[in-house]
Amino acid sequence: MTTSHPLFDRLRAATGGGPIVVAHRGDSMHHPENTLAAFAAARDLGVVMQEFDVQTTRDGVLVCMHDESLDRTTDACQRLGPGALLAHATWAEVQRLDAGSWFDQQHAGERVPTLATALATMLPRCVPLIEHKTGTEVAYLDALRSAGAMQACIVQSFDWQFVTTVRSLCPDLAVAVLGPTDRFRTPSSEALAIAKQSGAGMVHWQANALTRRDVERIHAADMLVCTYTTDDELGWAGGKALGFDAMCTNDPAAALRSGGGSS
Ligand code: G3P
Numbered sequence: 001m002t003t004s005h006p007l008f009d010r011l012r013a014a015t016g017g018g019p020i021v022v023a024h025r026g027d028s029m030h031h032p033e034n035t036l037a038a039f040a041a042a043r044d045l046g047v048v049m050q051e052f053d054v055q056t057t058r059d060g061v062l063v064c065m066h067d068e069s070l071d072r073t074t075d076a077c078q079r080l081g082p083g084a085l086l087a088h089a090t091w092a093e094v095q096r097l098d099a100g101s102w103f104d105q106q107h108a109g110e111r112v113p114t115l116a117t118a119l120a121t122m123l124p125r126c127v128p129l130i131e132h133k134t135g136t137e138v139a140y141l142d143a144l145r146s147a148g149a150m151q152a153c154i155v156q157s158f159d160w161q162f163v164t165t166v167r168s169l170c171p172d173l174a175v176a177v178l179g180p181t182d183r184f185r186t187p188s189s190e191a192l193a194i195a196k197q198s199g200a201g202m203v204h205w206q207a208n209a210l211t212r213r214d215v216e217r218i219h220a221a222d223m224l225v226c227t228y229t230t231d232d233e234l235g236w237a238g239g240k241a242l243g244f245d246a247m248c249t250n251d252p253a254a255a256l257r258s259g260g261g262s263s
Contacts, residue, residue, distance in 0.1 A: 003196060003199055003200060003201040003222065003223065004201065004222075005174040005201050006151070007127060007151075007152070007153075007154060007174045007201075008174060008201040008202065008224055010127070011048065011049070011127070011202075011224060011245065011246060012224065012245070014048050015245050015246070017259065018236075018239075018240040018259055019227075019236070019239050019240055019244045019245060019246055019247040020048045020049060020245060020246040020247070021047050021048065021246075021247065021249060021252050021255040021256050022047065022048070022049045022050065022051050022129060022226065022246050022247060022248045022249065022252075023038075023039075023042030023045070023047045023049070023050040023051065023126075023248075023249070023252040024051050024228060024229050024248040024249055024250050025038060025051065025052055025053065025066065025250070026038025026039040026040075026041065026042045026050060026052065027041035027042040027045065027250075027251075027252055027253065028250045029231070029250045029251040029253075029254075030251075030253075031103070031107060032073065032099055032100045032102065032103035032107050032110055033066065033073065033250075034052050034053055034064040034065055034066060034073070034099075034112075034113070035064070035099055035100065035107070035110045035111070035112075035113060036110070036111075036113050036117060036118070036121050037100070037107055037110055039052070039113075039118055039121045039122055040121055042126070042252050043121065043122055043125050043126050045252050045253055045256060046125075046256070047126055047252045047256070048126065048127060048246075049126055049127040049128075049129050049154075049246060050122055050126045050127070050128060050129060051129040051131060051228070051248050052064050052118060052128070052129070052130065052131065053065060053066040053131045053133050054115050054130055054131060054132060054133060054135065054140075055068075055086050055087070055133045055134040055135060056087070056134050056135035056136075056139060057086060057087075057089055057090055057091045057094055058087060058088055058089055058090050059090045059091055060135075060139060061091035061094075061114060062114060062115040062116075062135050062139060062140065062143050063086070063091070063094060063112050063113065063114050063115065064112065064113045064114070064115065064118050065086055065112060066133075067086075068085055068086060068087065069083060069084070069085055069086070070084045070085065070086055070089065070094075070097065071083065071084070072102065073099055073102055074097040074098060074099045074102065074112065075097055075098040075101055075102070076089075076097055079093075079096065079097060080093065087134060094112050095111060095112065097111070097112055098110065098111075099111055099112045115130070115140075115143050115147075116143060116146065116147050119144075119147045119149045119152075119153065120147065123147075123149060123152055123153075124152065127152070127153060127154060128149070128152070128153040128154070129153070129154050129156060129176070129204075129226075130153055130154065130155050130156065131156050131157065131178070132155060132156065132157040132159065132162055132166075133157075137162060137165045137166040137169055138169070140155060140166060141166065141169060141170050141173075144173070150170065150172055150173060151172060153174070154174040154175065154176055154202065155173060155174070155175050155176075156175065156176035156177065156178050156202075156204055157177070157178060158178040158179070158181055160177050160181070160194065160195070160198055163175045163176070163177055163198045163199070163200060164197070164198040164199065167198060167199035167200075168199070171199070174201055174202075175198065175199050175200050175201070176200050176201065176202035176203065176204050176224075176226065177195045177198060177200045177202075177203055177204065178204045178205075179191070179203065179204070179205045179206070180205065180206060180209060185209075186209070186214060187203055187205060187210070187214050187217065187218055189217065192217060192218060192221045192223070195221075195223065196221060196223070200223060201223055201224060202223055202224040202225075202226050202245075202246075203218045203223050203224070203225060203226070204226040204227070204228065205225070205226075205227055205228075206227070206228060207227035207228060207229070207230050207235065207239060207244070207247065208235075210225070210227065210242065210244075211242075212242050212243070215242050215243045215244065216243075219243070224245040224246065225243070225244050225245050225246070226244070226245060226246040226247070226248065227239060227244050227246070227247050227248065228247075228248040229248045229249060229250060230247050230248070230249055230255075231249055231250050231251050231254070231255075233258055235247075236249075236255055236258050236259070237258075240259075
C-alpha cells in the first residue's frame with residue numbers, strides 16, 4: 001500500500017526550520033477549543049496544520065468536540081441536564097448550545113462547529129488534521145467530498161481499523177494513525193508495519209513517550225512523526241532535537257515564537 005501523498009510532501013517541505021507547529025484544537029490556549037474562533041485565530045497566526053476532534057450527533061451530523069459528554073465545553077448542563085452525551089443529542093439541540101462561555105465571557109455565544117464549517121475556516125491556508133472519534137467512514141468521506149476537501153486534509157484515529165477502511169474506500173485520502181493504543185504502547189516495527197498497511201503516511205504519538213530510536217524507525221518506514229501535546233520551550237527544543245516533523249500545541253503563537261515552522 002502506498003502511503004505517499006502530496007500533503008505529506010508539503011509537510012516535509014515545511015519542516016526545514018524544525019517541527020511544524022500544529023494548533024491543537026485550534027489556538028486553544030486563548031480561545032475555546034474546537035471552535036471557529038480557535039480555528040480562525042490559529043489560521044491567522046500562520047500555522048501549517050490544525051488538529052481537531054470530530055464526532056457524530058445522534059442524527060448523523062459531524063461536529064467538532066473532544067469529550068463524549070457535552071458538559072465541559074458547553075452549557076448543556078443547564079439546557080439538557082447534567083451528563084448529556086453528544087451521541088445522544090440531535091444537531092438541533094447541539095447548535096443551540098453555547099460553546100464559549102465556559103472559557104470566558106468574551107467568547108459567549110460561540111457555537112459547536114460542524115466539520116464542514118471547520119474546514120471552510122481552515123482551508124486553504126491550513127491543513128486540517130481531523131481526528132475521528134465517532135462516526136462512520138462513509139459519513140466522513142461524504143462530508144469531505146461535499147466540502148471539496150478530500151485532497152486537502154488528513155484523517156487520523158486511534159482506531160486503526162477506521163484508518164484502514166476509510167483509506168481503502170478513498171485511496172486519494174491522506175491518513176495517519178494515533179498512538180499509543182491498547183495494542184501498541186510504542187511505535188514498534190510491528191506497529192509500523194500495520195500502520196503502513198493501513199495507508200498511513202504519518203504516525204501521531206504522545207510526545208513524551210517517544211525515543212530517538214522510535215523517530216528513526218518511523219522515518220526509516222518513510223512516515224512523518226507528529227506529536228501531542230507540547231506547550232513549553234523545553235518540550236519544543238526536545239522535539240526539534242529528536243527530529244519530530246510536527247508538534248501539536250495548545251499555544252501555537254508561543255511555539256511559533258520559539259522557532260517552529262509556519263506556512
Ligand atoms: O490528536 C492528538 C491528540 O489530541 C490525541 O489525543 O485525547 O485529544 O484525542 P486526544
